[in-house]
Amino acid sequence: MGKYEQIFQSDNLSTEKLSPEESIAAIAIVTNAADISLSKLELEFLVDTIWGFEIFEQYSDASLLAMLEKLVMIANAEGLGALFNTAYESITEELVLDGFAAGVSVIVDDSMGRFYIPKEKMPLVKKLQSALEVEEDEAQGVIDDVILAFEEAEDLDDETLNVEVYESPLKNFTVAIPVDIRDGARIYSQDGSVSFSDDSGTLLRIDYYPLPSEQVIEIEAKGKEKYLRSILLDKYVPQTIIANLAAAKVNHKEYLAEVMEGAFFVIVDMPQGSTISRTSNNGKSTRLDAYRGLISFINNHFFYVITSQHTFFPEDNIPRNLAEEFKEIKEDIFDFLDSIEFYSKL
Structure with a gap:
């Protein structure tokens, strides 16, 4: 069984209960950890990435960081598979695409002067898509929206900082x-x-x-x-x-x-x-x-x-x-x- 299957095809569940907000953040953590490993997560990067989601707009940096730290503790204690399965069980149907978007957001790259998902990371995107049961056309729409959001955010940051x-x-x-x-x-x-x-x-x-x-x-x-x-x-x-x-x-x-x-x-x-x-x-x-x-x-x-x-x-x-x-x-x-x-x- 490959490393992605160990996470997304696990039968484990956490003993913790998650809110819808925590579930979206958990999917971002699991996807990021599946990409680079749990030990190498940068929580400030995750805060910056998910803060732009509407569901987190009332959260401060400190409260988001505290949420992520709690979720990382669950992952360390019970495994990424348990955290993902609990997030998927806890998330509401209307927020599944937000969860997929959160996962996609943490693997977007800009090393070539543009925002894109590297080819070598597409298998991870596909595993996440399958695990969340997101249809192909919906998945592509989410990916396009995430890339556009990164581009608009960069333009806004440049404009704001320049004035x-x-x-x-x-x-x-x-x-x-x-x-x-x-x-x-x-x-x-x-x-x-x-x-x-x-x-x-x-x-x-x-x-x-x-x-x-x-x-x-x-x-x-x-x-x-x-x-x-x-x-x-x-x-x-x-x-x-x-x-x-x-x-x-x-x-x-x-x-x-x-x-x-x-x-x-x-x-x-x-x-x-x-x-x-x-x-x-x-x-x-x-x-x-x-x-x-x-x-x-x-x-x-x-x-x-x-x-x-x-x-x-x-x-x-x-x-x-x-x-x-x-x-x-x-x-x-x-x-x-x-x-x-x-x-x-x-």
Whole structure:
């Protein structure tokens, strides 16, 4: 039995239950691992690849990474065949083509100056197609759509990075793009947030939403400091960070009355919580440690949370002085804040 048959013709099932979203991500993992091996998976590549699927549009980088790590653990413990079979059993009929598209996406190549599926990888595509019971005409349509999506995404990235300024869809702010295409720049924009990251560990993010009238009344009743504190510490950090990284904890918090007419600032310690991973000699991928600084404030009837990540690289080998670390993180987030130009709500 060949290596593909061992995966796609396995009778094994995982003891874990998967959601439809996890099932699509699992198919991407299985296909990628069937191509290059489970030990060589690059989770950041998988996050970048599947993030563009509509079903994942509400997921942050951290939550997608956490999902993928869970699925890789299942594959390591129970096998790729068990993970694939469980994904196929869990996926809904209307999402099967999305699952096939996710699998195709991870084996698209651009080494020849264009996006294509190498001839030597077509047997894998055919095995995946057969295992998912996708008809030939449907499969070719999905492959064509995936290639087109890669081409359009590249054109959009080039266009966005070349203009050097990002403008919010709600026209409430613009910001100078703080990452360089030469460092693997990535820009993720969705409703209410935009993040900028690169291969060197940079992560800068802006979350925002217009304040409804009932929240304006709540702010007046609570006071700005108490309101900003409660949103950041009771909602944003637990839902956005701790829900995906239980070991994370707030190490520093303070109200800055002189910043943006009142802002609440926190630093979150995130063991193995960076967006950057390193692979050890045994092939195991581990996320690096990081601190994240977050500052919340209100400007022109919008609520904002600005994020800056500081990743710790093993080769730095520098003892950490918390006071200096916190000062540097605060300076970085203030520098990013200074690069944002806010506009009044029309």
